[in-house]
Amino acid sequence: MPHLKVESDIKNIGMEGNMSLSLKVWRQSDKDAAGGFEDYKLAHVSPDMSFLEMFDVLNEQLIEEGKEPVSFDHDCREGICGACSMYINGRPHGPLRGVTTCQLHMRSFKDGDTIVVEPWRASAFPVIKDLVVDRDAFDRVISAGGFVSVNTGNAQDANSLPIAKESADDAFAAAACIGCGACVAACKNASAMLFVSAKISQLALLPQGQAERSIRAEKMVAQMDAEGFGACTNTGACSAECPKEISLENIARLNREYIGAKFSSSAV
């Protein structure tokens, strides 16, 4: 019968903070300022904290020291809003697959680790402050055509509009995109193809999206290019880093939708 040493066991199961970390965080006072890395030491970090909670602790420490806290985007903290956006040790949303920064926990790091945190880097996503970037470019791409402009009235009977199971599944998988911008952050070209392809796909696959299918592809791609996102090299980095694991099949579909629309639509 093993004898429980209460104090050490509590530490082992993480009831108490037991990690010490070194952080290198990008600090930039406003969009025009130069910016640079600041080094911080954090002690007593619990492995059960989320990455954002660890930043909350850092900010409390900074406020106590009379320093400016680190600005970062966050909202739902349950992986569905797409607000959090940190480039952690060279990867968007950190080392785990299929999670956002808020779903990343400190148990994915080791005691004594140095963690480098940067904002998304893209000319279309200018830094506003510290780790916060302006992602309005995504909103403008959606405004260009990522919608269905018909008055639908009340929801109709579910069986009045037959949709193939495969189409419904694929559309749903594409609609899982939360627009966080990790695809842009991960891509060596800062390309927004995975985001735009998910938004095009979720409508192109369903009957409600058919009426504006061509013009949607043409306008959204034109806006994507106007925002200064790069082109797609098909490296697959976007999908590998996407917290919602949006498939590269969507990018192929976007290519088909756009090329098809350009060569066949009546818009000259």
Next chain:
Amino acid sequence: MSWFSQTLTSSIGKKLLMALTGLFLISFLVVHATINAMIFYNDGGETFSHWGHFMGTNPIIRTLEIGLVAGFILHIADGLILWKNNREARPVRYAVNNASANSTWYSRSMGLLGTLLLIFLVIHTAHFWIPNRSNQFATGEELNLYQMMLDIFQNPVIVLIYVLGCISLFWHLLHGFKSAFQSLGLNHVKYNGAISFVGTAFSIIVPILFALMPISIYLGWVN
């Protein structure tokens, strides 16, 4: 801007052009590798020269050759434009970037591999194609390409450059072949396996076949 030039200057259009010219250049590699492999008959260059003469003088092939030069120029120019645009899309680089966690190095290095291939292309055409066509233009006579190969590939440095060119070609094709289909929107669960298999096999077989040519001549297997 007309819809056509608008299409080709869009980011997707530039990739469409990259894919189409890339697949066209791949089709050229098939012809080029097949005809050059005739040296492995080791018949003093008779079969090779027969086909070389056909390729160098047939009016249809010579017309297609203009398309081939245009294909190379479009692929190179479009690649450089994309490289420039893509760099401008990220003016501030990451201090720490763990790209190997999410993509292969060669898929991220198509511009670098393409530049190495361009350097090789200049050296290669300066060895054979340019002198031969210049001579045809000046005198109407073809050069003895087989004898030129035997002479040029006695130099181990040149053999090494050709082998390095083939290695660059291998990595460039390994990504480019499959990437071209994705850029054309040809991604389907029924055919992805076949595209991947043919792409990988092509990327291995063609560069090895090409690399064996200078090596075989240097080592005296073909003479």
